[in-house]
Amino acid sequence: MKFKAMYSFLEQDLNIVERELEKTIQSTDPLLSDAGLHLLQAGGKRIRPVFVLLSAMFGKYDINTIKKVAVALELIHMASLVHDDVIDDAEIRRGRETIKAKWDNLIAMYTGDYLFARSLQLITEIENPLAHQILSKTIVEVCLGEIEQIKDKFHYEQTYKTYLKRIKRKTALLIAASCQVGAVCAEVPDEWHKKLYWFGYYVGLSFQIVDDILDFTSTEKELGKPVGSDLLQGNITLPVLFAMKDPAIKQRIIQINENTTPEEIKPVIDDIKNSGAIEHSFEISNRYLMKSLQFIDQLPKCKARTALMKIAKYIGKRKF
C-alpha cells in the first residue's frame, strides 16, 4: 500500500495545506521567496501536516483553522532542516541542492530564521495558549537537540542513551507536538490529546531510527543524497553504535573524521550492513512502534485512528 493511499480522504485538505504553505513562504524579498520555493519543490512526505490533520479529526475539525497549524509545523521542520544543512555542510537533500549549496551559509541561516518567524506568525493567529506553550517548549528542545548534534559529531564514545536523547529532540518531539497541537486546536479532550502526544512521540523515535537505517541500506537515488551521508558528516546513529560492539569494526569506524572521503567510507558501510546492526536497529524501531500503537489503541475508533495506525506501521517498515 502506498503511503498516500492510507489517508486518501485527506487529499483535498492536504492540497489546501500545500497552497497555504506556498502562500506563507512568499516574501517581499525575491531571494527569500526563491529559497522557500526551492525547498517546497523538493517535496517531502509532509508527515507533520498529515499528523496534525488526523489528530484534529478526533475533535472539531475545521480545515481553515487547522491548516495554519499544519503549515506552522511543516515550516518549523523546514527551518530546522535548512539550519541542519549548514551544520552538516550538506550539498544535497531530497535530490536537490541545499540552500547553503545553492546560495551560501548566511542566506541559509536567515532563510531558516525567516521560515521560523513566519511559522510563529501563523501560530499567533490561532488563539490557543496551550498550543502556543506546547510549540514554544518544543522549539526550545529542538534547538537543544541541534546543539547536542554539533557537539556529538565524530564523538565515538556515545551510548544508546545519548543517541535516544538526540533523536527525541531532533524528531520525536516535533511529531508528538504535531499530534498534540492538532488535537488541542480542535478542542480534543485533555485525556485524548495527551495520548496522541505519546503516539506521536514513539512514532517519531521509530521513524528516526528507520531513517538512520535507510542511510545505510538505501540507494543514492532513493535517498536523494549519497549513501552513508550521516556517518560521513560525523552523525553517530544507532546502526553505527550497534556495529561498534564488534571491536574490529569499531577500530575502522573511529578512523572516520572530517577529512574522510565518500570512497573511503564504502567498505565501512558494508561492515556495518554485515554486522547485524541493521537488524538490531529495526528491532528497536519496532519496539517503539508497538508502544505507539498501545496509545492509539486507547482512542475511539474512527477513520483517523485507522489511518494513524496504518501510517505508524508503514513508517516502521518503509524501505525509503
Added chain:
Amino acid sequence: MKFKAMYSFLEQDLNIVERELEKTIQSTDPLLSDAGLHLLQAGGKRIRPVFVLLSAMFGKYDINTIKKVAVALELIHMASLVHDDVIDDAEIRRGRETIKAKWDNLIAMYTGDYLFARSLQLITEIENPLAHQILSKTIVEVCLGEIEQIKDKFHYEQTYKTYLKRIKRKTALLIAASCQVGAVCAEVPDEWHKKLYWFGYYVGLSFQIVDDILDFTSTEKELGKPVGSDLLQGNITLPVLFAMKDPAIKQRIIQINENTTPEEIKPVIDDIKNSGAIEHSFEISNRYLMKSLQFIDQLPKCKARTALMKIAKYIGKRKF
C-alpha cells in the same frame, strides 16, 4: 545627566529583569549557558527592557508579568546580534569577543536560535493574543531586514530610502514593539499603546542613525569595536550615503570591498568626518526625534512620560 539617572525609580525592577535574563538563559547544555552568560556579561544598555517597563507604567503595572515581556524583547535583540555577528564576520562587540569568534559560526547560529526560542517560550506565558501578534510580525520584519542587510553589503548605489527601510526593520520596529507590547500587556488603552508604538518607532530610527554616526566619530574604546567597523563590513550607513554626494569622496568609498584592511580605511573615515555628512546625519536623526516627542506629548503626564522624553532626547545627543 547619566542615562540611568533618567529612570532611577526603575532600578530595582531592572535588577529583577536582569536576574530573570540570567535565569532564562540558563540551559541544560553547559555550552549554551556559557555562550548566553558571555553575552549577558558584555552588558548593553537594556534599552528595550527600559521601554517595556516605562510603557507598562501607563497601565496596570505588574513587574511579575511585565518582566517576562522585558526579557523576551531583550532576548530577541540579543539573538539578532548573535546572528548579525555571523553575517558581519565580527570578532568584537561591546569590547568582548563575539560568540562566533570565541566559539564558531555554527555555535553562534544555534545560540541565536536558542535565545530566540527561549524568548518565545517566555512570551507564551503571557496570555495576550495581541502581544503575540505584534511580536511575531516584528520578528518576521527583523528577519527581512537582516536578509536585506546581507544583500546590500558593499552595494554603493543605495538611496536614503533603502537605508531607512533597513534601519526600520533592523532597529525601529523592535523598539516600537517594546513600547507597544509593554503597554498592551499592562492593558493600556488602544489609543495610547498605538502612540507609544510610534514614539518607539521614531526613537528607534533616531537611535540607529546616531549609532551609525558614532561608528565614525567615537573611539575604539568607547565603541568596544574598531572605528569604521560598519563601513569595513560593507554596511552603507547614512553618513556614508551623504558623504558620497561628493564625487571625489564617493570615488574613494566605492573602492572599499571585502579585502580592505582597517588601516586602508582610515583616510576614508577622515574624508567622511570632514564632509559635513556627520552634521547632516545628526539633523535627520533630530528630525525623527522631534517626531517621536510629538507622539509622547499626547500621552498623560506621569513620571514614565517624563523619563521617556528624557531618554529620547539623550539618545539623540549621546556621544557613545
